Amino acid sequence: MQMIRTSIRRKLFLSAGSGIAALAVPVAAILSFSVIFGVTQNNTEAGNRTRSCGFENANSNESVLFDPEITEKNDTVIVEADEDEEQNVNNMIDFPGKYIYTVNMNESSEDLSTFSVHSGKIVNETFGKGNGPEFISLPNGGQLRNCTEIPTETVRAECSVDSIPAVELYSDEPQVLILHTHTTESYEPYEKDWYDESYTSRSADPGNGVVAVGEAIAGQLAAAGINVIHDCTMHDLTYNGAYSRSLGTALGVLDRYPSVKIVLDIHRDAIEYEDGTRVSAVTDIDGKKAAQTMIICAADDGTYGVPGFMNNLHFASALQQSMESRYPTLTRPVLFQYCQYNQQVSPGALLIEVGSHGNSIDQAVYSGELIGKSLAELLKDNCAEAEAVPVAVKMPIYFIDRVR
Numbered sequence: 001m002q003m004i005r006t007s008i009r010r011k012l013f014l015s016a017g018s019g020i021a022a023l024a025v026p027v028a029a030i031l032s033f034s035v036i037f038g039v040t041q042n043n044t045e046a047g048n049r050t051r052s053c054g055f056e057n058a059n060s061n062e063s064v065l066f067d068p069e070i071t072e073k074n075d076t077v078i079v080e081a082d083e084d085e086e087q088n089v090n091n092m093i094d095f096p097g098k099y100i101y102t103v104n105m106n107e108s109s110e111d112l113s114t115f116s117v118h119s120g121k122i123v124n125e126t127f128g129k130g131n132g133p134e135f136i137s138l139p140n141g142g143q144l145r146n147c148t149e150i151p152t153e154t155v156r157a158e159c160s161v162d163s164i165p166a167v168e169l170y171s172d173e174p175q176v177l178i179l180h181t182h183t184t185e186s187y188e189p190y191e192k193d194w195y196d197e198s199y200t201s202r203s204a205d206p207g208n209g210v211v212a213v214g215e216a217i218a219g220q221l222a223a224a225g226i227n228v229i230h231d232c233t234m235h236d237l238t239y240n241g242a243y244s245r246s247l248g249t250a251l252g253v254l255d256r257y258p259s260v261k262i263v264l265d266i267h268r269d270a271i272e273y274e275d276g277t278r279v280s281a282v283t284d285i286d287g288k289k290a291a292q293t294m295i296i297c298a299a300d301d302g303t304y305g306v307p308g309f310m311n312n313l314h315f316a317s318a319l320q321q322s323m324e325s326r327y328p329t330l331t332r333p334v335l336f337q338y339c340q341y342n343q344q345v346s347p348g349a350l351l352i353e354v355g356s357h358g359n360s361i362d363q364a365v366y367s368g369e370l371i372g373k374s375l376a377e378l379l380k381d382n383c384a385e386a387e388a389v390p391v392a393v394k395m396p397i398y399f400i401d402r403v404r
Helices: 083-089 152-159 211-224 244-258 309-327 363-380
Strands: 001-004 035-043 049-057 069-073 077-079 092-094 100-103 120-125 135-137 143-146 175-181 226-233 262-267 278-285 288-291 293-299 335-339 349-354 394-396
Touching: 001 049, 001 293, 077 335, 100 211, 143 152, 143 309, 152 309, 175 211, 211 226, 211 363, 226 244, 226 363, 244 262, 278 363, 293 309, 309 335, 309 349, 309 363, 335 363
Parallel strands: 001 077, 100 226, 120 278, 143 335, 175 226, 175 262, 262 349, 293 335
Antiparallel strands: 035 049, 049 069, 069 077, 092 394, 135 143, 278 288, 293 349
């Protein structure tokens, strides 16, 4: 695809013929800002597509003065802006080596505080170490639960293999893909001890659920100089078939960007007792409540189509230890079981459950930050080019990604 640039100094990647708007913007995460990203699409004559992209500062409710017209024709992207917009964009500051490409973010907004009926209880629970022969303690912290027929000693030995995907720091090419098979999985709007049964723990508002967690992870990776794509495509508007649709998204990104070495599918768990009491899987990290996390790593007995699953296990074990050694009690044991969950797409593909439907969004996003920091440090320790020199990129301050 040919790209025609104006004075707006950004990268835009739009896939001709896809029918899905994809805006890729390198940004930096700063805690005091929130940016909501929306894309609309209109059909024009001769099959061309015109897209309008809007940004809003959620803290101040002020619209950002940037609304370019993006027209796609004959595999060429043309970006146009008026003089006021160009002047606003030219007010630049430097964010060296920080890259996030957030694409297909839904622009829906939903106020979950309207769910106010006290239908049932939410209780806090911190899950500790498991007991039993299936639980394997990892050398640097955390555990793995072996739910396969693979001998425990074999799994234990594999968990000690030092082999994880090697990323390139400060690369112009994406190294990590974050997506969500169940994109609408959401959390309670704030910490509380009750829930409204009419709230299904699903929301199309990206600020209410796993999309916000994915952004927090992506922000930490970008801050460490690791180029990351966060694809927020909604795969679960119809629940059945969500994994097939997210597989299509993952394969499409990997085909276009073979530089991607790690694929993380970020989910939210649902834990409750038989009497309907919902559980908030929570722990205290540095004086703040964080949602406990659980990695799910696929195993294959020859029927699940993940022949290289041991490579994924090496990565899962390393990430678990990176999180638990830095933030004790953040994790629940890695679940190593026979499944697929699209982990055949990469030797660095994992599913991560962040919290439960009893956790608050703030707890979950905080955990996303901790996951991102742990993963960034792990990847930096094993990067392909440890001596890489940061690439300075100029970005307008209002292109800062959302951190709730």
